[in-house]
Amino acid sequence: MTTLDLSASPAPPHALLRRIVLKAEPYLYCFPALFLIAAIMLVPLIVGLSYAFRDLVLLDPASGDYIGLTHFGEIWADANFWNALQNTAIWTIVCVALQFGLGLTLALLLNQPFRGRGLIQALVFLPWAVPSFLSGLNWAWMFNPVIGPLPYVFQALGLMQTPDNILSSPDHAIWGPIIAMVWWGIPFFAITLLAALQSIPKDIYEAAAIDGAGAVERFRSITLPFLAPTMAITVLLRTVWIANSADLIVVMTHGGPADSTQILASYIFTQAFQRLDFGYASALAAVMLVLLLAYAMALVAVRQTLLARH
Amino acid sequence: MRNPGYWIFHYGLLALFVVFALFPLFWLFKVSITPNDLLYSEGVRIWPSRMSFDHYGAVLRHSDFPLFFRNSVIVSTLTAFFSTIFAAAGGYAFSRFTFGGKLWIVGLLLVTQMFPLVMIVAPIFRLLAPLGLTNSLTGLVIVYTAFNVPFAVFLMQSFFDGIPKELEEAAMMDGASRFQALLQIIFPLTLPGIAATLGFVFTAAWSELLFALMLNSSTAASTFPVGLLAFVSKFSVDFGQMMAAGVLALIPVCVFFFFIQRYLVQGLTAGAVKG
Amino acid sequence: MASIDIAAVRKSYGATPVLRGIDLTIANGEFVVLVGPSGCGKSTLLRLIAGLELIDKGEIRIGGRRVNDLPPKDRDLAMVFQSYALYPHMSVRDNMSYALRLRKTPKEKIAAALKGASAKLGLDALIERKPRALSGGQRQRVAMGRAIVRDPQAFLFDEPLSNLDARLREQMRFEIKKLHRDLGATSVYVTHDQIEAMTMADRIVAMNEGVIQQVGSPSDLYDNPANLFVAGFIGSPAMNFLQARTVAGPGGMSVTVGQAEIAKVPPATPTGPVVLGLRPERITLTAPGQGAQAAVDLVEPTGLGMIVHLDLDGQQLKTFTTERLPLKAGERVGLMVPPGSFCLFAPGTGERLAG
Numbered sequence: 001m002t003t004l005d006l007s008a009s010p011a012p013p014h015a016l017l018r019r020i021v022l023k024a025e026p027y028l029y030c031f032p033a034l035f036l037i038a039a040i041m042l043v044p045l046i047v048g049l050s051y052a053f054r055d056l057v058l059l060d061p062a063s064g065d066y067i068g069l070t071h072f073g074e075i076w077a078d079a080n081f082w083n084a085l086q087n088t089a090i091w092t093i094v095c096v097a098l099q100f101g102l103g104l105t106l107a108l109l110l111n112q113p114f115r116g117r118g119l120i121q122a123l124v125f126l127p128w129a130v131p132s133f134l135s136g137l138n139w140a141w142m143f144n145p146v147i148g149p150l151p152y153v154f155q156a157l158g159l160m161q162t163p164d165n166i167l168s169s170p171d172h173a174i175w176g177p178i179i180a181m182v183w184w185g186i187p188f189f190a191i192t193l194l195a196a197l198q199s200i201p202k203d204i205y206e207a208a209a210i211d212g213a214g215a216v217e218r219f220r221s222i223t224l225p226f227l228a229p230t231m232a233i234t235v236l237l238r239t240v241w242i243a244n245s246a247d248l249i250v251v252m253t254h255g256g257p258a259d260s261t262q263i264l265a266s267y268i269f270t271q272a273f274q275r276l277d278f279g280y281a282s283a284l285a286a287v288m289l290v291l292l293l294a295y296a297m298a299l300v301a302v303r304q305t306l307l308a309r310h
Numbered sequence: 311m312r313n314p315g316y317w318i319f320h321y322g323l324l325a326l327f328v329v330f331a332l333f334p335l336f337w338l339f340k341v342s343i344t345p346n347d348l349l350y351s352e353g354v355r356i357w358p359s360r361m362s363f364d365h366y367g368a369v370l371r372h373s374d375f376p377l378f379f380r381n382s383v384i385v386s387t388l389t390a391f392f393s394t395i396f397a398a399a400g401g402y403a404f405s406r407f408t409f410g411g412k413l414w415i416v417g418l419l420l421v422t423q424m425f426p427l428v429m430i431v432a433p434i435f436r437l438l439a440p441l442g443l444t445n446s447l448t449g450l451v452i453v454y455t456a457f458n459v460p461f462a463v464f465l466m467q468s469f470f471d472g473i474p475k476e477l478e479e480a481a482m483m484d485g486a487s488r489f490q491a492l493l494q495i496i497f498p499l500t501l502p503g504i505a506a507t508l509g510f511v512f513t514a515a516w517s518e519l520l521f522a523l524m525l526n527s528s529t530a531a532s533t534f535p536v537g538l539l540a541f542v543s544k545f546s547v548d549f550g551q552m553m554a555a556g557v558l559a560l561i562p563v564c565v566f567f568f569f570i571q572r573y574l575v576q577g578l579t580a581g582a583v584k585g
Numbered sequence: 586m587a588s589i590d591i592a593a594v595r596k597s598y599g600a601t602p603v604l605r606g607i608d609l610t611i612a613n614g615e616f617v618v619l620v621g622p623s624g625c626g627k628s629t630l631l632r633l634i635a636g637l638e639l640i641d642k643g644e645i646r647i648g649g650r651r652v653n654d655l656p657p658k659d660r661d662l663a664m665v666f667q668s669y670a671l672y673p674h675m676s677v678r679d680n681m682s683y684a685l686r687l688r689k690t691p692k693e694k695i696a697a698a699l700k701g702a703s704a705k706l707g708l709d710a711l712i713e714r715k716p717r718a719l720s721g722g723q724r725q726r727v728a729m730g731r732a733i734v735r736d737p738q739a740f741l742f743d744e745p746l747s748n749l750d751a752r753l754r755e756q757m758r759f760e761i762k763k764l765h766r767d768l769g770a771t772s773v774y775v776t777h778d779q780i781e782a783m784t785m786a787d788r789i790v791a792m793n794e795g796v797i798q799q800v801g802s803p804s805d806l807y808d809n810p811a812n813l814f815v816a817g818f819i820g821s822p823a824m825n826f827l828q829a830r831t832v833a834g835p836g837g838m839s840v841t842v843g844q845a846e847i848a849k850v851p852p853a854t855p856t857g858p859v860v861l862g863l864r865p866e867r868i869t870l871t872a873p874g875q876g877a878q879a880a881v882d883l884v885e886p887t888g889l890g891m892i893v894h895l896d897l898d899g900q901q902l903k904t905f906t907t908e909r910l911p912l913k914a915g916e917r918v919g920l921m922v923p924p925g926s927f928c929l930f931a932p933g934t935g936e937r938l939a940g
Contacts, residue, residue, distance in 0.1 A: 023409075025403075025407065025488075026403040026406075026407035026409040026412075027403075027409065029399040029400060029402055029403035029407075030399070030400045030403045030404075030415065032395075032396045032399060032400075033396040033397060033399065033400040033459045033460075033463055034400070034415065034418075036396065036452070036455060036456040036459060037418070037419070037422055037456055037459060037460060039437075039456070040434065040437075040452065040453055040456030040457075041422045041430065041456055041457070042418070042422070043433070043437070044430035044433035044434045044437060045425060045429070045430055045433075047430075047433035047436075048429040048430045048432070048433050049429075051432070051433075058432075102327075105323070106327055109320060109323060109324055109327075112320075114317075114320070114321075118572065120324055120328060121571065121572065121575075122568045122569075122571055122572070123328055123331060123332060124324075124327050124328055124331045125331075125567065125571045126331055126332070126335065126564055126567065126568065127331050127334070127335075128513070128567065129513050129560070129563040129564050129566070129567035129568075130334075130335070130517075130560060130563075130564075131516065131517030131519070131535055131559070131563075132517060133517075133519050133535060133538075133539070134338075134517075134535070134538065134556050134559070134560070135334065137538075137552070137556070138334050138337065138338050138553075138556070139334065141337070141341065141549070142334065142337055144353075145354075146350060146353050146354075147341075147349065147350060147353035147354065147549075148337070148353070148354065149337070149354050149356070152354060183330065183331070183334065186327075186331075187571075191571065191574050191575055194575050195574075195575045195576075198575070237423065240423055240424055241423070244424075244425070244426045244427070246426070246428070247519060247520070264426075265426050265428070268426055268428050268429070269428050272428055272431070272432075273428075278432050281428065281429070282429055285425060285426045285428060285429035286429075288425070288426055289424055289425040289426075289429075292424045292425070293421070293424055296420065296424065
């Protein structure tokens with residue numbers, strides 16, 4: 001009624017333009033993020049990968065030549081590498097398993113309504129806000145029998161004969177950074193799993209309860225299948241982040257004593273910033289990238305089959 | 311309803327979690343208020359016989375810490391701001407459009423989470439140095455924004471996925487352009503998600519040490535993690551002051567995180583860590 | 586208000602065609618219902634009219650103006666969504682006035698329009714509430730109110746009653762129809778519920794697999810379905826389809842099921858297998874011995890009458906009668922079909938056969 005004046009107008013000349021703009025719209029929205037990622041992460045990644053094939057030692061003007069696969073041969077023969085790889089596996093698996101188990105327990109506890117839930121949730125999630133190297137310093141302090149309480153706690157629990165510093169024991173030192181990492185990482189699992197738990201429709205539980213399913217049966221047949229996709233992606237991300245995170249180890253043990261806590265990430269860090277051998281460090285990093293990509297693809301494949309089953 | 315026995319177990323277990331989460335923070339605080347002369351003699355006491363805030367005074371008055379703190383606030387705030395804007399735009403596109411190459415972009419974002427960042431320190435330094443972006447807070451903001459955008463995109467996408475598409479369509483039928491619909495209808499509903507993303511990125515930027523250390527060597531452009539490290543590497547390690555600085559540095563992130571964590575849960579409930 | 590002309594419209598998602606050439610003219614002030622099973626393309630057609638999707642081929646005109654490339658905001662149409670799509674952060678007042686505020690309508694005019702619409706829909710007491718504080722039926726009314734304050738070129742309804750319970754649905758059906766009578770607005774209404782289509786429409790557009798099967802008044806579609814799809818989709822209880830034959834006998838052409846003759850057909854009808862369509866309520870039950878013989882399988886009383894399931898020469902068949910007959914399972918009955926109250930369809934194509 002108000003548009004009679006327009007009703008005679010022909011097809012707008014900019015119709016084609018509108019279609020082009022509509023097609024381009026999602027790319028425009030993505031552009032700033034993608035540009036930044038490409039410039040600051042992908043281009044340096046490619047440059048960094050190219051270092052793996054060069055003899056590049058900082059402050060050594062004679063270095064810089066292309067040496068092909070020499071670094072990779074050295075890695076193959078490097079006992080420190082194999083030791084670090086083994087430690088990486090232990091470190092990553094133990095950290096992820098503990099964070100996951102405890103995070104899931106916490107999420108299940110927080111998923112039921114009770115008095116004080118909001119406050120408790122906020123408190124138990126706090127460790128995530130603590131910078132990891134600060135938490136590393138703090139935990140190292142707490143493990144020290146002169147100034148920290150933990151050795152006495154361990155002794156009281158019967159875990160230790162005498163209150164010693166766990167970080168100076170070649171057999172057990174890795175547990176120091178692991179405890180710090182678990183402390184810091186539980187909230188991430190708890191948050192994502194709690195969110196997944198809360199998106200499970202309540203009536204499914206009611207239906208199962210009416211059908212006579214007990215608590216354990218309900219957990220096994222409803223909760224777990226619903227959580228599985230979230231678990232897969234969360235475990236994937238955390239595994240990669242934990243495998244890559246060197247700071248707690250560098251701060252707490254420097255990889256020692258006797259390389260017993262050296263993981264790949266901290267080994268790379270040491271190669272790059274203490275020996276300034278960027279070429280070798282990049283080669284190690286490239287190996288690690290390939291291993292993590294292989295792992296991620298395997299996990300994604302598992303997740304697809306899990307999803308396909310539902 | 312469950313029996314009382316269950317609730318004893320429930321609260322007991324939660325109490326253990328709370329103690330585990332808070333005890334290290336308590337210890338940090340305890341060391342920071344222990345006078346130097348008692349630091350070792352009363353090292354394992356749960357509370358020192360004398361309290362003193364001298365460490366705080368020293369940190370605030372006689373160190374560069376206020377400068378580091380200021381730098382950290384600037385860098386983290388700007389990083390959180392830009393990351394969230396870019397991630398909101400990208401997450402919106404991921405949530406609302408199907409377009410060619412989407413899968414490749416997702417794959418690309420995942421790859422950025424896969425490699426040790428140590429690997430790209432040197433290339434980034436070489437990239438930024440000629441642009442005058444080393445020893446500069448701007449450089450750090452750019453680098454941190456790039457690091458945090460991939461995860462933030464997934465986070466924002468999950469928030470957008472939780473908002474029905476019909477709301478925008480209704481707004482467009484009501485006479486809004488897509489952009490108006492985004493601003494007036496979708497944006498107000500995403501505020502919890504935006505708060506959560508801001509908090510997440512702020513926390514990450516606040517804690518970052520490696521690039522802060524490698525890109526900015528001058529005191530004037532150092533952030534507080536670097537400053538904190540300076541307490542350690544000096545010959546006379548002043549643990550009391552370091553812990554006091556640590557406590558001060560923790561206050562803003564903890565307060566921030568304390569308030570945003572429930573939005574994180576809310577927002578993720580809607581969707582996409584699953585998808 | 587305006588007419589809507591749809592000409593040769595096609596749409597596919599990737600390689601999947603959703604609409605395979607739609608031609609339809611909706612007159613000014615008409616209430617047209619698009620009906621069909623899910624996936625038939627009815628919602629896509631509505632979204633193309635709305636401008637929420639772009640058409641691949643063809644043309645859509647609203648009030649004579651070609652709108653193919655106009656964004657939704659420039660088409661001046663109002664839409665009511667299945668989920669209502671109320672803005673959760675706005676009060677009922679703000680929800681309803683959003684469109685007018687976007688148009689920079691003067692305050693007094695907005696107030697007047699709001700007053701009129703909220704009075705019509707009985708929303709006066711709820712005007713300051715947020716959507717989450719409303720019941721399903723109230724939300725539905727607000728969604729309607731948001732559409733009518735604007736006085737648009739046409740109303741589009743996308744299954745607006747699907748989320749309501751049966752009683753509320755019946756009431757809203759009545760209210761929407763009354764609103765249409767009062768406003769006289771061009772309306773396009775999408776539903777999968779044939780009862781909504783029958784009760785509300787001036788004209789029904791029955792769709793299946795991206796193609797319009799038939800357009801006509803409700804009684805037209807009910808009495809003269811163009812094919813098996815329409816015949817089976819419209820009407821409840823649904824039309825019976827029996828495997829039958831047309832045969833030439835001493836008394837002329839007739840249609841038979843098994844050995845039983847059901848009805849006479851015009852002499853021009855070709856002989857051979859056919860599908861016989863019988864509306865349950867058009868079948869008359871008689872004493873055994875009269876008409877075709879069948880056995881009672883099951884009796885379902887509906888209150889209004891009863892549905893009698895029969896076995897006719899091994900084929901299942903439903904009849905509906907308002908009489909309360911003392912029938913029992915296993916009993917034998919006769920059935921008769923009055924002339925002109927059945928349809929014949931070609932078995933292969935499903936198209937209606939003349940006669």
